[in-house]
Amino acid sequence: MCRILAYLGEPLPVQTLLFETDNSLVRQSYSPRMMNTFLNLAGFGMKAWDPTSLRPEDPFTYRTTTLPSFDRNLRFLSAKLAPTCLIAHVRGVTYSDEAVVADTNLHPFHFAGARVVLAHNGHLRQFPRMRYALVEHVRPELAQRIEGTTDSEWIYALVLSQLDDPYGDPETRELADATAGALRILRKVRVAHGIDTSSPVNLFVSTGRAVVATRLSFDYGWYPPEDEMLETDLPFVSLWYAIGGEYAKRDGDWEMTAGDPPRSVIIASEPLTTDFSTWLEVPEYSMLTAELTPEGLEFETRDLDV
Amino acid sequence: MSDRETVDFLGTVPLLEDQEERELVELARVMRRRTMQEGEILWSQGDDAREMVVIVDGAVSASLHLNGDRTVEIWAGGPREVVGEIALLDGEGHTMSVRVTETATVLALGRVEFAGLLARQDPSAFRLKRRLASLFATRLRKQLGHLADSLGGDVADPPAGDPARVFAELEYCGPPDSKYVRRMATFHEFDPLALWGFLTSGSYARCPPGRMLLAEGAPSTACYLTINGAVEKVLVRGDRRIRIGLAGPGKAFGYESLIDGRPSPLTAITRERALLLVLPWEPFEQLFNGEDAVSRVFLDVIQRDLVATLRQGLRQHARLVSSV
Numbered sequence: 136m137c138r139i140l141a142y143l144g145e146p147l148p149v150q151t152l153l154f155e156t157d158n159s160l161v162r163q164s165y166s167p168r169m170m171n172t173f174l175n176l177a178g179f180g181m182k183a184w185d186p187t188s189l190r191p192e193d194p195f196t197y198r199t200t201t202l203p204s205f206d207r208n209l210r211f212l213s214a215k216l217a218p219t220c221l222i223a224h225v226r227g228v229t230y231s232d233e234a235v236v237a238d239t240n241l242h243p244f245h246f247a248g249a250r251v252v253l254a255h256n257g258h259l260r261q262f263p264r265m266r267y268a269l270v271e272h273v274r275p276e277l278a279q280r281i282e283g284t285t286d287s288e289w290i291y292a293l294v295l296s297q298l299d300d301p302y303g304d305p306e307t308r309e310l311a312d313a314t315a316g317a318l319r320i321l322r323k324v325r326v327a328h329g330i331d332t333s334s335p336v337n338l339f340v341s342t343g344r345a346v347v348a349t350r351l352s353f354d355y356g357w358y359p360p361e362d363e364m365l366e367t368d369l370p371f372v373s374l375w376y377a378i379g380g381e382y383a384k385r386d387g388d389w390e391m392t393a394g395d396p397p398r399s400v401i402i403a404s405e406p407l408t409t410d411f412s413t414w415l416e417v418p419e420y421s422m423l424t425a426e427l428t429p430e431g432l433e434f435e436t437r438d439l440d441v
Numbered sequence: 442m443s444d445r446e447t448v449d450f451l452g453t454v455p456l457l458e459d460q461e462e463r464e465l466v467e468l469a470r471v472m473r474r475r476t477m478q479e480g481e482i483l484w485s486q487g488d489d490a491r492e493m494v495v496i497v498d499g500a501v502s503a504s505l506h507l508n509g510d511r512t513v514e515i516w517a518g519g520p521r522e523v524v525g526e527i528a529l530l531d532g533e534g535h536t537m538s539v540r541v542t543e544t545a546t547v548l549a550l551g552r553v554e555f556a557g558l559l560a561r562q563d564p565s566a567f568r569l570k571r572r573l574a575s576l577f578a579t580r581l582r583k584q585l586g587h588l589a590d591s592l593g594g595d596v597a598d599p600p601a602g603d604p605a606r607v608f609a610e611l612e613y614c615g616p617p618d619s620k621y622v623r624r625m626a627t628f629h630e631f632d633p634l635a636l637w638g639f640l641t642s643g644s645y646a647r648c649p650p651g652r653m654l655l656a657e658g659a660p661s662t663a664c665y666l667t668i669n670g671a672v673e674k675v676l677v678r679g680d681r682r683i684r685i686g687l688a689g690p691g692k693a694f695g696y697e698s699l700i701d702g703r704p705s706p707l708t709a710i711t712r713e714r715a716l717l718l719v720l721p722w723e724p725f726e727q728l729f730n731g732e733d734a735v736s737r738v739f740l741d742v743i744q745r746d747l748v749a750t751l752r753q754g755l756r757q758h759a760r761l762v763s764s765v
Contacts, residue, residue: 365621
């Protein structure tokens, strides 16, 4: 099962989030504490926004099909980057001759010229049955840009298609509504095709200024017979967050400091530390929105009834 | 404190009140007595669980660590109270930090010894499991009470009518594929015959989403176990609500009232269409009070669910206390 991470807040070295904590994202790729029936061997991708960089609205991009734990370039680069927003994703696939490990299937997805990126932790069961029914809900110019074989890239195109301007810089509210709208379409298409088995869609959608995250599963708790993903999906796909002032090392332990109003948030498949006493579980069937403002971080949790 | 006094004292501890003399003697032999000064820490939140303690005299307090070095006191305990058993049962870290607030004598029971008590194939283990379930149900009610207070407002009147109507109106159906059930994490470690016995103890029913199965404040006449789908356990006050937990596959709900005879402490509503194992009062009582392998499966399922719900409630508490 993929592992996913979003950070929004005070500038923070990428290496802290990817490598330094005792349950960092890269550690989760080979030793996940939750959902550990699959390893994550199909590649790594990240988008990092640094307001001090050239063209700050464009994220720094790194994607590779190699394993992040052995990737020296990633280690070197992550030590030099301190973004205010990061979306990072380790891709997991099932052991199957149908799985395609390729650059075009790496998250976060980001069509050239668009301001919105998306990463996905989960999978739409029986996606080939519904894939082409999604075409009518995706703007043609966006459908033409889908290069890979994943359900996630289609979800990305679907979210962009719900925006007034897919290449604009949407307000957080519009981004959240577009994400919920895309999920509603997926629900409708699944019903139309008689697809009624569990399909987790933990999404991270970001502009670099805002992050929208969902913890959702369609038809949670229902599985096809003899399903190879059953043990992985039986618990609701996990999602946690830590919110506060800044993520810092105190007395040898990484933790979020207090902040009122908050200034930073980390949202991740698993807490980044083995001691997760200061992390909160994102409620099932919910959406988080976080936006950086001059006054701090605006943060909201709401029930996702799609 | 002499050995005899220790045994007599253990007999007054609510968790152990159903245990027989010879069991208390054995327990007294393996428990370690310690005196701790005011300010000493028994353990910190998140620490690996090595022991639970029974407080003999003095006082302790349990607090929740929030980010930014903030702590909130959740519980204060004194003589005959037990602390630390949740982490021993689920193998995760301690739920809270525990500090001595008034010089205390405690009797510590190690992880292995505690697991040994519960794993026995004799009536004492069943009595202890039932006692734990009762104490956890009481603790859960208190925890839910605090969460409900934080919401403000009053609980809505429970729906009128015969509470038995809820499960009388369910759409009953056949049992699920046993191969699927055996793959659920909840049942991995159970003996197949005992599991089969448990799964054939009740009836199966399908439910559409949005169906209220339990209403807070109303009597409950059945306990349920989700086979497919999901059921939300919630507290509702006006238009505000807190989700206490999500009962997905392998998770039980509705047992609190059947354990203590009081009204349901929460509302349960199907979030997804669901296939449920329904255990009305009679089979529930047989399973809960039985002392065979089938009852062991059932008591373990209930215990795991209570422990998970208590942990979930603490996270909710942390969320409410945190500044966001």
